[in-house]
Amino acid sequence: MKRVVITGLGVVAPNGVGVADFTQALKAGKSGITFHQQLKDLNFSCQIGGIPNISDEKKSEYFTDLQLRGFNSSGILYGCIAGIDAWKDAGFEMNSESELDYYTGLIFGTGTSGVEKFREAIYKLDDKQVKRLGSTVVVQTMASGISAYLGGMLGLGNQVTTNSSACTTGTEALLMGFDRIQSGKAKRMLVGSCSDHGPYLWGGFDAMRVMTYKHNDNPEQGSRPMSATASGFVPGSGAGALVLESLESALERGATIYAEVLGGEVNSGGQRQGGTLTAPNAKAVQRCIKNAIENSNLKPDAIEVVNGHLTATSKDGLEMENWIKALNRKGNQFPYINSTKSLIGHCLAAAGAIECVASVIQLKDQFVAPNINCDDLHPDIESLIDSKCIPTEKIDLNFDVIAKASFGFGDVNACVIFKKFKL
Incomplete structure (x- = not known):
């Protein structure tokens, strides 16, 4: 391989x-x-x-x-x-x-x-x-x-x-x-x-x-x-x-x-178990994230930064719950997470590629981009993870691994893991 x-x-x-x-x-x-x-x-x-x-x-x-x-x-x-x-x-x-x-x-x-x-x-x-x-x-x-x-x-x-x-x-x-x-x-x-x-x-x-x-x-x-x-x-x-x-x-x-691209996973929730044409099957989302990490030969605690799908809809809270369950990390143990969409909106079919580029740029230049317009963190999310994990200003960070996920209409999911290159 x-x-x-x-x-x-x-x-x-x-x-x-x-x-x-x-x-x-x-x-x-x-x-x-x-x-x-x-x-x-x-x-x-x-x-x-x-x-x-x-x-x-x-x-x-x-x-x-x-x-x-x-x-x-x-x-x-x-x-x-x-x-x-x-x-x-x-x-x-x-x-x-x-x-x-x-x-x-x-x-x-x-x-x-x-x-x-x-x-x-x-x-x-x-x-x-x-x-x-x-x-x-x-x-x-x-x-x-x-x-x-x-x-x-x-x-x-x-x-x-x-x-x-x-x-x-x-x-x-x-x-x-x-x-x-x-x-x-x-x-x-x-x-x-x-x-x-x-x-x-x-x-x-x-x-x-x-x-x-x-x-x-x-x-x-x-x-x-x-x-x-x-x-x-x-x-x-x-x-x-x-x-x-x-x-x-x-x-x-x-x-x-x-x-380096370590690996990833693509799957579907089949519009079952709560999943619909427009809503995710939470179990399938969690499975996608877990399998992406496993396929990359990593453990969940190796994920240091997450670039989420996070669209500014009512499903943001559910996505955060899925990340917490998939990584088995919450509170101040959760990795840094951001949404490029706060800066560019939801670019639909282009979203995943633009956000993958954003993820690689952050990894290359060793920073976490800010989540703008998020000074009033949703209370349901704040109850799950430390607000410091959701930076509202750029953070310089020495890190090796970032996860990028996308979830789409039709109950389809994809997650990829990028790593700082080392021979």
Whole structure:
């Protein structure tokens, strides 16, 4: 079984585009949540969200004029930028004339791809303008559009595919890539996930009344995981990407190694034992965490930091209970825990990948990012663990192991364990 390490990172997040800006935002506790007039005009209850700031100049650094003609898929845009950044960060070049690389593959997930492009196409069809749809409608709107774009731009010849498992998508993609390298079927895998933004994706959640409506006038205070005044999640968008590589390959080419992936677990609660389409089966969540630790050849007390799923909904308390039972640690024995969503909102299918990048950055730079908007810790959570374990300001910490988990619609779960790299 091969050891698997991380040699490249890329991120497009509401509070920072690129690893340097995102790292600075994490350390400063900078929010990327803003007010959006379009949501107000459409009579949304929640009129705030996290949208990355991508200029036309930035787009032209990654796409040709021909590729950008008729392009209207924010998720694919974010995914390609994050993926190419991770690829270059790992020390590789993007060259359209490069030889096909049979040793490198890609698993890049998404939820719904090209929503705005699909809407644009529908209007043209309604107006009987089918010949004006353009030749890229299909690739921009199919779920595997992101892997099709990136696989071709980078010339990857191993498995190139898209996964989709709601909020667990990015973490699941990472573990699928990890399995492929560990088993010797690939030397390198570019993994990650992306999500579109906008009313046609977020409208369903607004209709479900699971998004906050209380902070339209103060958007940066809207995303409040673990807070007593949390009133629902804030939608976000973006992408995260990581280059996974066998240790042998990384050492052979002298690559920079950010961290090691020790192992993980993916499972489902089957919508049984209290689990539903939108609620977790607690037993399955605990099993996922326990098995991830066991598969990493660790004991629960080895987990020093947790980057939780924690969405600022009524399920935050249940998630904390699940971590306590899975780790068999509570009070001041509980590890530090944070939620990247306090800074960027819930980026849906992109959440797991962006938060995996955030976890690796914290491990590499030896700090724990703050939970903003959590000065009023929920009493149910405060009764379970010491409030010092939920930092509201950045903490510098010398640590070796961080756990990252994602739990998604459909009662699906994923947990991965990262470790500071040592030969």
